[in-house]
Amino acid sequence: MDDDGLFTIGALARRTGLTVKTIRFYSDTGIVPSTDRSPAGYRLYDINALARLDLVRTLRDLGLELAVIRQVLDREISVPEVAAAHADALEVQIRTLRLRRAVLRAVAKRGSTPREMNLMHKLAKLSDEERRRLVSDFIDDAFGGLEANPEFVAMMRSAMPDLPDDPEPEQVDAWVELAELTQDPDFRAAVRRMAEYQASERAQGDTTGLHHDLTEAVRDRVGHALASGIAPDAAEAVPIVNDLTARYARTFNRTDDEDLRDWLLTRLEIANDPRAERYWHLLAVINAWPAPPSLAPVFAWLTEALRAGTSSRPTTV
Incomplete structure (x- = not known):
């Protein structure tokens, strides 16, 4: 500092920790103009220029562009105003970086190929709205134009993937698998067949909606059979299957149906595609919901028992 309280560019560099080159650049561009010149023509800066330079350094450290700093x-x-806008921008960048980190960890865990990694990155960086639209399009394609089970369709529409801002690799993995599943033509066709069957049932008077009590009965009876090691074609399976067939008959008002066994077998084969259960499992992983218990082994057992002919038409229902 000279006698007039002015700093040379070298003194300013020592006070701020910035290089002479950087300060000269800020001076040349008018961001921190010099206050005066020495008799020899060197730039001199006052205390206000020092404060201005400190502010510039702070704002640059926070990532602001020079055009914004000038404003x-x-x-x-x-x-x-700048702080609020920049904080919003940083929030987006942080979310993007977290998502990239989760994708990379998922790629490392599953040993993905470059093509799979590219797909994972594209699907993971979709917005919440784009993810919901992808699943909504799948539901529209499967149930559109049909008078299927409205309670079930409403449940599907309310259960949308909500990938968090800082997802775990498992959540990214689950979202990618769910997206691929909803775009699988074979799975779409299977769900469409299920919807058409439901619509046909409703046309014949079935408006019972979801059947939680019936599902629990199947889970309890067949679960016990599985735990006891009873094979679907064993004699011990007959009373179990007969009881459950009777429950289905009462629920769907088919007590006088001569083809009850065939009807039930067809219903189970159409309605219990393992991929449908996988769909709900993946949603639970993405949304951090409790994992739903698997019913696939239960319904597979009942289906095999019906195929094996272990059921007989109940005499009373």
Whole structure:
């Protein structure tokens, strides 16, 4: 500092920790102009220039562009306004970085090929709205134009994938698998067949909606059979299957149906595609919901028992 309280560019560099080159650049561009010149023509800066330079360094450290910094210094916009806007921008960047980190960890875990990694990255960076649209399109394609089970369709529409801002690799993995599953033509066709069957049932008077009590009965009876090691074609399976067939008959008002066994077998084969259960499992992983218990072994057992002819038409229902 000279006798007039002015700093040379070298003194300013020592006070701020910035290089002479950087300060000269800020001076040349008018962001921190020099206050005066020495008799020898060297730039001199006052205490206000020092404060201005400190602010510039702070704003640069926070990642602001020079054009925005110039607006702050010229008082075209306030520091709080800049801080709020920059915080919002950083939030987006942080979310993007977290998503990239989760994708990379998922790729490392599953040993993905470059093509799979590219697909994972594209699907993972979709917005919430784009993810919901992808699943909604699948539901529209499967149930559109049909008078299927409205309670079930409403449940599907309310259960959308909600990938968190900082997802775990397992959640990214599950979202990618769910997206691929909803775009699988064979799975779409299978769900469409299920919807058409439901619509046909409704046309014949079945408006019972979801059947939680019936599902629990199947889970309990067949679960016990599985735990006891009873094979679907064993004699011990007959009373179990007969009881459950009777429950289905009462639920769907088919007590006088001569083809009850064939009807039930067809219903189970159409309605219990293992991929449908996988769909709900993946949603639970993505949304961090409790994992739903698997019913696939239960319904597979009942289906095999019906195929094996272990059921007989109940005499009373």
